[in-house]
Amino acid sequence: MAETTASTVYVIYIAAAPDRVWAALTSSQFTMQYFFGRSVESDWNKGSSWVLRMPDGRVDVNGEVRDSDPPWKLVVTWNVDWIEPKLPECVVTYEIERVGENLVRLTMTEAHPTPIPAHLLEGGRKGWPMILSGLKSLLETGRSLDIPVPQLPKEPSR
Amino acid sequence: MSMDAVFRALADPVRRQLLDSLRARNGQTLTELYENRDMTRQAITKHLGILEEANLVATLRRGREKLHYLNPVPIHEIADRWIGKYERSRLLALRELKRNLEGKIGG
Numbered sequence: 001m002a003e004t005t006a007s008t009v010y011v012i013y014i015a016a017a018p019d020r021v022w023a024a025l026t027s028s029q030f031t032m033q034y035f036f037g038r039s040v041e042s043d044w045n046k047g048s049s050w051v052l053r054m055p056d057g058r059v060d061v062n063g064e065v066r067d068s069d070p071p072w073k074l075v076v077t078w079n080v081d082w083i084e085p086k087l088p089e090c091v092v093t094y095e096i097e098r099v100g101e102n103l104v105r106l107t108m109t110e111a112h113p114t115p116i117p118a119h120l121l122e123g124g125r126k127g128w129p130m131i132l133s134g135l136k137s138l139l140e141t142g143r144s145l146d147i148p149v150p151q152l153p154k155e156p157s158r
Numbered sequence: 159m160s161m162d163a164v165f166r167a168l169a170d171p172v173r174r175q176l177l178d179s180l181r182a183r184n185g186q187t188l189t190e191l192y193e194n195r196d197m198t199r200q201a202i203t204k205h206l207g208i209l210e211e212a213n214l215v216a217t218l219r220r221g222r223e224k225l226h227y228l229n230p231v232p233i234h235e236i237a238d239r240w241i242g243k244y245e246r247s248r249l250l251a252l253r254e255l256k257r258n259l260e261g262k263i264g265g
Contacts, residue, residue: 005185009216009227107216129234 006093008110008125012132016139018096018104022071024135025094034134036127044068050076058082063089072096078110088114108132164232167212172197173205177214180228187223 014021024030028039035052038060042050046068052061063077074094080087095107108128167173179191192202206226209215216229241249 005220005225006218006227007184009184009218009229010231011213011216011229012231013213109218125230129231132231133234133238 006109006111007116008128010108010128010132012106012108012136013099013103014106014136014139015103017102018071018098020139021096021104021106021135022074024139025074026070030135030138034138035131044070044074066091067093088112088116090116106132106135161232161236163212164214164236167208167214170205170208172201173209176202176205176209177228180215180226184227185218185225187225191226 016024024034026040026042026044028041031038031040031052032055037055039053040050041053042048042065044050044065046065048065050063050065051059054060060082061078061080063079065074065076067073067075072095076092078090078092091111091113093107093109093111095109097105097107099105110128176191180186183190188199188203188206191206192199195202206215210217213232214229216227218225218227
């Protein structure tokens with residue numbers, strides 16, 4: 001994989017065991033509760049494909065598992081094909097580190113091999129903190145946040 | 159992460175400017191953040207340390223360099239604590255109104 005500088009890095013501390021955080025990232029039972037109702041499909045082995053589905057079953061994001069080291073590291077490519085013009089592929093990395101007895105640091109980085117216009121990055125800037133807070137809240141309290149279903153992104157203005 | 163650390167970190171104008179600078183351009187090195195600033199390198203390093211401790215800045219290593227990223231997650235958690243689900247869209251509408259009337263984002 002070509003060395004690409006991350007464009008976005010988010011860090012969140014979660015009072016949970018590493019394997020719980022891994023499960024929350026890779027199983028629909030969890031993602032449907034914090035990832036805007038979306039489900040995930042993959043065996044999460046290196047080289048496998050993965051899919052993120054919208055609540056109505058349409059494919060939202062698809063990609064490839066670039067690296068998988070449960071429960072510590074997951075690297076996936078991220079393609080969104082239903083928005084025209086298509087967004088350039090990006091690489092999303094989740095790293096889980098144990099920093100205490102029952103505390104982990106989850107670092108999510110997003111790297112774009114080709115530069116992305118600022119207005120397209122804006123969507124992720126709003127979405128990811130909400131998704132990660134929802135994940136934390138779900139694991140720590142067993143409840144998901146009251147996340148309103150967001151509107152689909154508008155056609156990017158050119 | 160304690161919310162106290164986040165508020166303490168945000169209470170300083172220089173630290174807020176550093177966050178503004180990262181929002182404008184994420185992933186800057188210490189040297190880039192130090193440029194055009196009327197402060198010593200040590201002072202900037204100290205401010206960045208406080209921001210990192212509050213988890214408002216995340217860092218990545220690239221070779222010998224350390225890259226700094228704005229981490230808005232703690233600010234989002236603060237917002238979630240006091241802003242309800244249905245207020246969010248009304249607040250966004252108010253901000254748009256203000257922005258249109260003033261012709262710029264309020265500081």
